[in-house]
Amino acid sequence: MRTTGRALGYLASGVPAGVVGLVWTLAATLVVGLLAVTHLGGPAFLGAAWVTRRLATLERRRAGWVLDRPITSPYVPVTADTVGRRVAAVAGQPATWRDVAWLVVLFPIGLAGGVAGTVIAAVDLGAVTAPAWAWAVPNPHAPFPMKPLLTTTPGRFGLTLIGLALLPLAVWLLRTLARAQTAAARALLAPGLHAQLVQEAARLAQTRARVVDAQAAELRRIERDLHDGAQARIVAAGMTLALAARKLRTGGAAGPDVELARRQLDEALAELRRLVRGIHPPILTDRGLHAALAALAADSPLAVEVRGDRQARYPAAVESAAYFVVAEGLANAAKHADAATCVVDLTRTDAAIVVTLTDDGRGGADPSGAGLDGLRRRVEALDGTLTITSPPGGPTVLRAEFPCAS
Structure with a gap:
């Protein structure tokens, strides 16, 4: 029900948010338009853009109630040193105008979603709680079938059963409305192609x-x-x-x-x-990554198990980077983690080549340490990612992922 509550809160808050967005957009457009012919036009535009971005940022956070995390900021840093250049830089970002567009369309979308969500929740909640309040508002002139449902005790409990039966439908409608509105928000407020390229x-x-x-x-x-x-x-x-x-x-x-x-x-x-x-170990060129890792395992003081396809070959740069990731991981496990066993898992998916090293040591490895930072640079040079999970007490998991295109 927490997800449903967030969806209802998002829909209900869309009404005041839409009003604020529309009022601010109209006021800012009017003020900036009037001052555009004066020397205050540039500062007025920058000030209006600053406030608009703050409102849009609140909208991204509000959408996070439904999406479980806020929408990523799309803004490109502005480093211009004069007002005119800053105006040109801010105005040249598509995110600036997409923010304005969202604040305008938020009013009808937020109003429709907020009213619909509130009505759905109120009607279903009212039906479920009918025995607690229906007796206080008798209506002998209510049409059938509402009259027996509202004016008799069995009818009120019947309303409760109806409300409980319709509860899954109400929950589905609230979540669907909230997801539809956040989809529109993400379409306008998420980073566009320009921000992604930058x-x-x-x-x-x-x-x-x-x-x-x-x-x-x-x-x-x-x-x-x-x-x-x-x-x-x-x-x-x-x-x-x-x-x-x-x-x-x-x-x-x-x-x-x-x-x-x-x-x-x-x-x-x-x-x-x-x-x-x-x-560059010669064994990598001669026999491949699995054989090189097996040689590392044989030389390690730990009991190391190497898993993966023995015959598989990978790009030379990937094999070299993966080899040194495992070599550094085994050295750290033996020297700092007091580990006794270690498992090296080499897998390939449709999208990536993944090397995972797991030891049974005491954990607590520092991901920002000099050795691991050097490995991260090797992996990132191939557009890969290196993640280290090492809670106190272990185990430590070192995972390097390389795109297949590398």
Whole structure:
């Protein structure tokens, strides 16, 4: 009944909302029209638009009573520095005029819906409660069949039964009227194509900037690992070989130095292999994502189960991003969550490729942490989404979803 109550409240409040919207629209149009030929025209338009947007925002929130959440704001931020440019920017947004259109049509729609909803609710409620009030308003001249229903005790209880029988129909009518009105509100107040394109462009620009930052950080990491790891070992091996050559020229024993240089070169080679695996594991190219995840699971200290199609292949960029998502998730589960087991589920639907990692650790992971933020950048670079659910006490669920077109 909570949904029905919200629907009735939305319909009933539509009457005063429609009156306020119509009065304000007429008054604002008149004032802005009169001041348009003066220097006050621009400020008057901006002020009227500000109030109109506040009223439209209230309408979006009011529609949320039926839709369970408010309608998304469609406005594009205005950054102009002069009144004339701000007027042009606000007037150029379709949402500005759609707000005005809704405030105008809200009056007839709200009036019709409010009256119809109130009548339906009042008639059905009155019938259900007839024994409590019908005796106080006797009407001996009421036409049949209302006279026996209103003036006799059995008739009043009969009205109660009729009201209860019609209650599902009344509920359906109220919800249908409310949904129809909110559908009209969403058609005018929800973000249109212009706002969607602007928001998508802003999102892509932000994602691109994050990807560039992530790539720069990755290059710095590779350079640091080369400098501090393989390069240092190769330089040390070169120095050791130079020392061995000097000993050979003087007739000394160079065998231990050559052996040391060999070990240093082996360590440098192992370091380079680890670095290559950190950039793009060769197993991804050779055997695919499932095999790479199985190799990760075998190296993990946790008991890891990998589920999914063993033979399936995915776009190279998706396989790489998914691999590192799982690698970071397993490392976090072992290092921070005190987990013992973990399940990696790899699935593909018609719309997306989904990688889910679930561990039995203590939870409490910070979604904004540096490691998870880096993974989020990898996923968002492919127009994917990364979600982390980690309540205190666990379990932690890491879910990466990539569009199939990626």
